[in-house]
Amino acid sequence: MSTKVTVVKNVLDANDRLAAENRTLFADKKVFVVNLMSSPGAGKTSLLERTIQELQGTWKIGVIEGDIQDTYDADRIAALDIPVVQINTGGACHIDGNMVREALPGLNIDAMDLLFVENVGNLVCPAEFDIGEEMKIMILSTPEGADKPAKYPLMFQSSTALIINKIDLLPYVSFDLEKAKRDALILNPKLLIFEISCKTGDGLKDWTRWLNEQITALASK
Amino acid sequence: MHELPVMQSILTIVLKHAARHNVKKVHAINLLVGKLSDLEVEWMQRYFDHLSAGTVVAGARIKVGWVPAVLSCEVCQTRVEVDKVNLDGITCPVCAKNKFQLVSGKKYHIKSMEAE
Ligand SMILES: Nc1nc2c(ncn2[C@@H]2O[C@H](COP(=O)(O)OP(=O)(O)OP(=O)(O)O)[C@@H](O)[C@H]2O)c(=O)[nH]1
Ligand SMILES: [Mg+2]
Ligand SMILES: [Zn+2]
Ligand SMILES: [Zn+2]
Numbered sequence: 001m002s003t004k005v006t007v008v009k010n011v012l013d014a015n016d017r018l019a020a021e022n023r024t025l026f027a028d029k030k031v032f033v034v035n036l037m038s039s040p041g042a043g044k045t046s047l048l049e050r051t052i053q054e055l056q057g058t059w060k061i062g063v064i065e066g067d068i069q070d071t072y073d074a075d076r077i078a079a080l081d082i083p084v085v086q087i088n089t090g091g092a093c094h095i096d097g098n099m100v101r102e103a104l105p106g107l108n109i110d111a112m113d114l115l116f117v118e119n120v121g122n123l124v125c126p127a128e129f130d131i132g133e134e135m136k137i138m139i140l141s142t143p144e145g146a147d148k149p150a151k152y153p154l155m156f157q158s159s160t161a162l163i164i165n166k167i168d169l170l171p172y173v174s175f176d177l178e179k180a181k182r183d184a185l186i187l188n189p190k191l192l193i194f195e196i197s198c199k200t201g202d203g204l205k206d207w208t209r210w211l212n213e214q215i216t217a218l219a220s221k
Numbered sequence: 222m223h224e225l226p227v228m229q230s231i232l233t234i235v236l237k238h239a240a241r242h243n244v245k246k247v248h249a250i251n252l253l254v255g256k257l258s259d260l261e262v263e264w265m266q267r268y269f270d271h272l273s274a275g276t277v278v279a280g281a282r283i284k285v286g287w288v289p290a291v292l293s294c295e296v297c298q299t300r301v302e303v304d305k306v307n308l309d310g311i312t313c314p315v316c317a318k319n320k321f322q323l324v325s326g327k328k329y330h331i332k333s334m335e336a337e
Contacts, residue, residue, distance in 0.1 A: 011230045011329035124259045125223045150308045154257045157323040183308040189320040
């Protein structure tokens, strides 16, 4: 005889609970946590390098790297004299709340103001998994095309700021900048948009100034 | 790849409920999944079969009810259902504005399982 067992359970409950614990811990320690997301190669590590160089005189910074395998990115960050922990995601397509929690003992967050988490390069699932961050920031690079907001709405919807990177390539790629911005704002009217080039440094100042303000606001709470 | 961690979480929850209800065999698992989550049923089933081998839920069929993505107009709160979103010219059917909040489309819920 077959019976129906009602379960009614959100699969993400366990993750959401861990993320909430992380969030409480970060608030306690006054660490500003940024979850940085993008496709592979859009410029997450490049943006971190640039941003760290700009802000490391002001804030104590740490980084969690979510590379799938190697330690290339972690090495690039360590070269800046910044504490960095590499999460072994074991091939997983996103970082979750538990992975962040397990990475924390490797970082001295008591003595930290700003913690960047470089998520795995992927436009789908990182947006679904809360890790306890203060805000999600996403990067879209011009060679990827302007159709990305329509294809991956969740990522754009859940981010506080969108960084359009590689604007130095605009003359060479057919990227409809206005369409990308328009579509992103339809999905997320409050989204802040920065247009930058990690190569030339264009636009970076606006981004770092804004981020600096956000951290200051949290630190003085 | 996303199917693997998601199916692992689903298996953990289902096994817990199977034990609680003294279930001997599970025939099917009914899920509600948001359309924006990019899961494919075929791969969900394959990973599930792989992970569940040797447990009481081995062989269970994964049945997915897709939950559409719903946008809500920022101005008048009218709800608009969208598939894979085409944002070209999308406007609120009531007030013609084009600013929206996402209401649903990113969920994974286990609704029930058919068992004996
Ligand atoms: N032309 C140009 N190239 C850039 C820019 N930003 C980054 N790149 C290049 O793009 C490539 C990828 O940059 P990364 O910073 O490694 O990208 P990522 O998102 O960290 O990549 P993964 O961690 O592998 O997902 C590198 O070769 C960078 O030098 C930019 O603004 N302009
Ligand atoms: Mg990187
Ligand atoms: Zn994933
Ligand atoms: Zn409206």
